[in-house]
Amino acid sequence: MNFVPASADQPIRRRIGNFARRSVIVESSVKMSEPAIGDLRDPAYLKIRDVIYQTSGIYQPKEKLYLLASRCARRMGAVGAKTPTEYLGHLTARGNRKAELRSLLNEITIGETYMFRSVPQLEALRRIVLPQILENKIAQGGSPHLQLWSAGCSTGEEPYTLAMFLSEERRRLLAGWTFNILATDLNDNSLSVAKAGIYGEHALRSTAEPLRRAYFHPCGGDQLQISDQLKSVVRFERVNLHDDGSMKMLHGMDVIFCCNVLIYFDLASKRKVIQHFHSSLSPGGYLFLGNAESLFQVDGRFRLVHFPGAIGYRKPALDTSTEVKREPRPS
Numbered sequence: 001m002n003f004v005p006a007s008a009d010q011p012i013r014r015r016i017g018n019f020a021r022r023s024v025i026v027e028s029s030v031k032m033s034e035p036a037i038g039d040l041r042d043p044a045y046l047k048i049r050d051v052i053y054q055t056s057g058i059y060q061p062k063e064k065l066y067l068l069a070s071r072c073a074r075r076m077g078a079v080g081a082k083t084p085t086e087y088l089g090h091l092t093a094r095g096n097r098k099a100e101l102r103s104l105l106n107e108i109t110i111g112e113t114y115m116f117r118s119v120p121q122l123e124a125l126r127r128i129v130l131p132q133i134l135e136n137k138i139a140q141g142g143s144p145h146l147q148l149w150s151a152g153c154s155t156g157e158e159p160y161t162l163a164m165f166l167s168e169e170r171r172r173l174l175a176g177w178t179f180n181i182l183a184t185d186l187n188d189n190s191l192s193v194a195k196a197g198i199y200g201e202h203a204l205r206s207t208a209e210p211l212r213r214a215y216f217h218p219c220g221g222d223q224l225q226i227s228d229q230l231k232s233v234v235r236f237e238r239v240n241l242h243d244d245g246s247m248k249m250l251h252g253m254d255v256i257f258c259c260n261v262l263i264y265f266d267l268a269s270k271r272k273v274i275q276h277f278h279s280s281l282s283p284g285g286y287l288f289l290g291n292a293e294s295l296f297q298v299d300g301r302f303r304l305v306h307f308p309g310a311i312g313y314r315k316p317a318l319d320t321s322t323e324v325k326r327e328p329r330p331s
Ligand SMILES: C[S@@+](CC[C@H](N)C(=O)[O-])C[C@H]1O[C@@H](n2cnc3c(N)ncnc32)[C@H](O)[C@@H]1O
Pocket: 056, 057, 058, 109, 110, 111, 112, 113, 114, 117, 151, 152, 153, 154, 155, 158, 184, 185, 186, 187, 190, 239, 240, 241, 242, 258, 259, 260, 261, 264, 290
């Protein structure tokens, strides 16, 4: 089945605009009136920014503090704090810290996404990555099973795209193989949307009609719901990529997609997350990032692989002879 090519990635300002429009669904519905943002030079904002950074790796540079402030305003409204300092007090108070931080992270993360966002990555999977991984597994006598991870899956469009793609490949490349997709995010609201699996035209704008018919059913208005069969191969979990304890538990991944997540991180947090991905990947496994992201100066242990319209990062295989034999030529 052919996939309708995804449109080019949108510039960041439009993405933020789209998120704001979609936020009706994703974000918590705080009904109380929000306090004014106030003075952005208020040092409380920098302290809130630091708490967010230390917990999640998400870094807001000073010139983007207005974004943080507007999202804090919602939490300030929810907890009845009149100033950023009052809110900081609430956020850091012993009894509140964990729950309030979680609510704040739900507000500040940006979840823009849609199905079939990067078709060249799927083509790379089909033509090079999966054949290579299958060959390695067969050579090593491994079980015919693939484990993929969509890290920072937002509302689920990326893992469901992978599930559709792999399901289609069951008739060809993956005949006789099984697969699972772990889909993780930090944002509870996004994960709830993902588990429900109900999408409108915004999410489905690059999804071909035959795929809509095969993997969705209508569920009122112009909404479509993901089939149970597709849901059954995706497992959603709340995982903070910056949390060493949770990240150390995740092993045996054949391919990791962490697209459009690390753009919100600084270099130190990127290094930390990528180190975990390196441990989570099986030898010969691949990491894919978003179009605007790279491992340049982040981690030198991966092999950069060029595909038409996409790049991937390969953790060297144990047997390097198969690696050299099947490496694609740079495009
Ligand atoms: C722009 S969306 C990307 C969605 C999808 N990967 C794509 O490319 O279409 C970024 C996602 O990363 C998540 N995220 C940001 N920081 C995170 C962290 N520390 N741990 C887990 N998820 C995080 C956000 O909640 C958000 O859903």
